[in-house]
Amino acid sequence: MISPNRAKRPEDYRTYSVMHGLPELDPNCVFCPGNEDKNPDLCRDICRIPNTPDWQLRVIENKYPAVTKVPLGAHRDFFHSRAGFGEHEVIISRKHNEPVALQSTLHLENTLQLFKQRIDLLGKDERVAYSQIFHNHGKEAGASLVHPHYQLIALPFVPPHIHGEVAGYYHYYQTHGTCIYCDIIKMEKSLKDRVVYESERYIALCPYSSRLPFETWIMPKHHSPRFEWSDDSELKHMAFILKTVLGQLYTKLGDPPLNFYIHSMPYIRGKHTQMEEKSFYHHCTIFPRIANWAGFEFGTGISINIMPPEETAKFLRDRLSNI
Amino acid sequence: MISPNRAKRPEDYRTYSVMHGLPELDPNCVFCPGNEDKNPDLCRDICRIPNTPDWQLRVIENKYPAVTKVPLGAHRDFFHSRAGFGEHEVIISRKHNEPVALQSTLHLENTLQLFKQRIDLLGKDERVAYSQIFHNHGKEAGASLVHPHYQLIALPFVPPHIHGEVAGYYHYYQTHGTCIYCDIIKMEKSLKDRVVYESERYIALCPYSSRLPFETWIMPKHHSPRFEWSDDSELKHMAFILKTVLGQLYTKLGDPPLNFYIHSMPYIRGKHTQMEEKSFYHHCTIFPRIANWAGFEFGTGISINIMPPEETAKFLRDRLSNI
Numbered sequence: 050m051i052s053p054n055r056a057k058r059p060e061d062y063r064t065y066s067v068m069h070g071l072p073e074l075d076p077n078c079v080f081c082p083g084n085e086d087k088n089p090d091l092c093r094d095i096c097r098i099p100n101t102p103d104w105q106l107r108v109i110e111n112k113y114p115a116v117t118k119v120p121l122g123a124h125r126d127f128f129h130s131r132a133g134f135g136e137h138e139v140i141i142s143r144k145h146n147e148p149v150a151l152q153s154t155l156h157l158e159n160t161l162q163l164f165k166q167r168i169d170l171l172g173k174d175e176r177v178a179y180s181q182i183f184h185n186h187g188k189e190a191g192a193s194l195v196h197p198h199y200q201l202i203a204l205p206f207v208p209p210h211i212h213g214e215v216a217g218y219y220h221y222y223q224t225h226g227t228c229i230y231c232d233i234i235k236m237e238k239s240l241k242d243r244v245v246y247e248s249e250r251y252i253a254l255c256p257y258s259s260r261l262p263f264e265t266w267i268m269p270k271h272h273s274p275r276f277e278w279s280d281d282s283e284l285k286h287m288a289f290i291l292k293t294v295l296g297q298l299y300t301k302l303g304d305p306p307l308n309f310y311i312h313s314m315p316y317i318r319g320k321h322t323q324m325e326e327k328s329f330y331h332h333c334t335i336f337p338r339i340a341n342w343a344g345f346e347f348g349t350g351i352s353i354n355i356m357p358p359e360e361t362a363k364f365l366r367d368r369l370s371n372i
Numbered sequence: 373m374i375s376p377n378r379a380k381r382p383e384d385y386r387t388y389s390v391m392h393g394l395p396e397l398d399p400n401c402v403f404c405p406g407n408e409d410k411n412p413d414l415c416r417d418i419c420r421i422p423n424t425p426d427w428q429l430r431v432i433e434n435k436y437p438a439v440t441k442v443p444l445g446a447h448r449d450f451f452h453s454r455a456g457f458g459e460h461e462v463i464i465s466r467k468h469n470e471p472v473a474l475q476s477t478l479h480l481e482n483t484l485q486l487f488k489q490r491i492d493l494l495g496k497d498e499r500v501a502y503s504q505i506f507h508n509h510g511k512e513a514g515a516s517l518v519h520p521h522y523q524l525i526a527l528p529f530v531p532p533h534i535h536g537e538v539a540g541y542y543h544y545y546q547t548h549g550t551c552i553y554c555d556i557i558k559m560e561k562s563l564k565d566r567v568v569y570e571s572e573r574y575i576a577l578c579p580y581s582s583r584l585p586f587e588t589w590i591m592p593k594h595h596s597p598r599f600e601w602s603d604d605s606e607l608k609h610m611a612f613i614l615k616t617v618l619g620q621l622y623t624k625l626g627d628p629p630l631n632f633y634i635h636s637m638p639y640i641r642g643k644h645t646q647m648e649e650k651s652f653y654h655h656c657t658i659f660p661r662i663a664n665w666a667g668f669e670f671g672t673g674i675s676i677n678i679m680p681p682e683e684t685a686k687f688l689r690d691r692l693s694n695i
Contacts, residue, residue: 052438052456115375115668115676127559128580133375183667191666200668208672236450257451310671334671342665343514344506345438345523348633348657349531353438 051259053357059301059364062262062339062356066304067187071146071195079112080141080196088112091138092167104143105156106163111137111200121176121205131205136171140164140199148186148197150292150299157288164199164311165284168277171203172316179207179315187306189338207315214312218328230330231272233257243358245297245365250283251290255358255365262340262356263302265294265365267333274329276313291333297365298337305337374582376680382624382687385585385662385679389627390510394469394518402435403464403519411435414461415490427466428479429486434460434523444499444528459494459526463487468519471509473615473622475520480611487524487634488607491600494526495639502530502638510629512661530638537635541651553653554595556580566681568620568688573606574613578681578688585663585679586625588617588688590656597637597652614656620688621660628660 074081079088088109116135124130140163142152149157168180180203185192207215221229237243237254245253245265253267267290269283279287298305314329346352397404402411411432439458447453463486465475472480491503503526508515530538544552560566560577568576568588576590590613592606602610621628637652669675 050438050456052436054436054440113375113377115373117377127555133373181668181672183671185666189664191664191669202668208674210671210673213673232450308667308670310667312671336670341512341514343508344631344633345504345525346514347631347659348506348533348635349504350533350536351531 050353063303064305075145107141136203138201142197150295161284165277177203183310189306190308243362250286253294255362259358260352261336264336274314276331307337309335373676386626387628398468430464461524463522465520473618484607488600500526506633512629513631566685573609576617578685582681583675584659587659599636599654630660632658
């Protein structure tokens with residue numbers, strides 16, 4: 050529900066900086082260099098940038114995992130349950146006080162490479178159906194530690210939102226014979242008013258049904274079901290557009306608390322059907338946590354968004370030259 | 373997903389008081405007595421408690437409505453939209469600094485009576501399909517004003533969560549020939565470990581699939597599809613159990629930010645079928661806003677709850693005598 054009657058301009062949502070006044074290294078932070086022994090690396094080699102003595106990115110197991118490597122299992126009585134099987138990893142960026150928005154494009158590119166490697170690796174376990182990568186920045190966005198990090202949760206089932214997207218995708222494809230995301234991009238490019246930024250190979254846009262103020266999607270401009278299938282050049286371009294959008298949010302809203310996550314096609318084992326290869330379209334969703342969900346949202350499942358996507362896109366486009 | 377591995381006890385989630393240090397009357401508060409002229413009453417008569425000179429509860433139009441009385445309409449192009457028709461009311465409780473948990477049972481009973489009257493009245497408009505009543509307490513729970521109030525939003529469609537419950541209900545009824553909520557209550561009464569409190573006619577329990585820490589449901593012990601069908605005696609009993617649960621949360625967690633809402637059967641016009649009369653079961657859902665939804669929850673639609681319902685129920689049962 051888009052309800053823009055609060056009469057606030059986008060710049061009125063400027064917040065305090067999540068990272069304000071933090072040092073580059075905090076000896077008390079378990080994610081900071083010097084405390085590596087408290088959290089053993091899961092993959093030391095691939096996280097090192099060639100020709101540097103120090104790590105720039107690390108992967109560790111979450112100390113308080115939401116899911117663990119328990120045996121698969123289910124209990125069926127009046128109430129049903131499943132065993133909490135899965136893997137819960139944390140990907141740490143080196144500098145304590147450097148939010149993703151301020152990291153170099155090269156560092157972001159390496160981060161995306163690492164996402165790809167971990168998601169590929171987790172998918173080799175046949176019990177895993179889906180891996181969700183996400184980033185929480187700031188307390189209001191659910192981050193318990195301020196040090197920049199990502200989380201990766203591998204699950205033995207496809208989560209409801211991804212399942213819903215797959216089902217919607219199939220339905221649209223069956224009805225129209227085309228990809229809904231390709232059609233959305235074509236439409237948004239012609240309308241222009243919800244496009245934030247367009248590079249040679251990627252596009253950033255504010256979705257028509259934005260759930261939250263300043264919600265922005267990043268998508269490749271070529272049909273691409275799975276994030277992990279991106280090649281080096283694609284990841285380089287994706288890093289650049291991610292940095293562009295996060296940079297605009299950082300500059301214009303004052304380093305707001307935010308989340309982002311990537312939706313990708315669920316793992317498929319064996320030979321892919323043509324339908325499967327054509328299906329889905331990976332995309333990265335970004336939103337600052339400026340408006341809090343209230344009783345209405347939790348009660349009804351409807352989000353009241355006080356910031357129309359056209360206004361958000363205009364606001365984020367400002368001082369970007371290629372639109 | 374219930375993930376109780378953060379090794380915190382329920383009492384560790386004690387928060388600051390939302391109402392700390394506030395006066396009983398704040399002349400700058402638009403909801404306080406003295407500022408009535410800024411927001412005209414929608415129904416002065418029924419909000420006055422007989423034999424008192426002053427109002428105890430008021431109903432006004434929301435100054436920043438999420439929906440308004442625009443003509444019904446829909447636009448169908450590549451993107452679809454519907455006109456934002458609806459009504460958005462605010463129900464105000466008199467005292468600026470008296471959270472619902474500390475209000476008298478009589479005042480709560482009058483509040484529930486007022487909910488019933490407003491929901492009944494809104495339902496007389498045939499364009500309205502559902503009315504959602506909800507309460508936001510504290511900034512983290514989405515309340516923009518601290519003065520205790522409720523909101524009521526009437527919509528021309530049945531919201532996704534209620535639609536989902538109706539669909540699930542029908543499916544269960546078709547399969548088993550019984551009411552799922554009646555069966556849940558029977559089961560919970562026999563298991564006991566998720567029951568918080570049981571009065572003669574109502575029960576409070578922590579649901580098996582609790583989405584959020586300390587989530588609690590209040591339900592009548594007799595089959596009752598629609599909240600508005602409750603009679604005076606039922607509303608009295610409901611007020612008492614609501615006060616009991618909110619009082620326990622207030623005492624044990626320190627007046628936490630919280631939401632509650634009531635789910636009721638959507639409006640049905642004309643003669644009810646037996647199926648419809650048997651269907652649904654109204655219930656009130658309460659949860660403090662102690663854990664913030666993060667990227668994982670928004671990305672997947674799965675809520676990670678670090679507090680098992682059995683532990684919550686035990687914690688809230690403590691020093692209540694009838695279990």
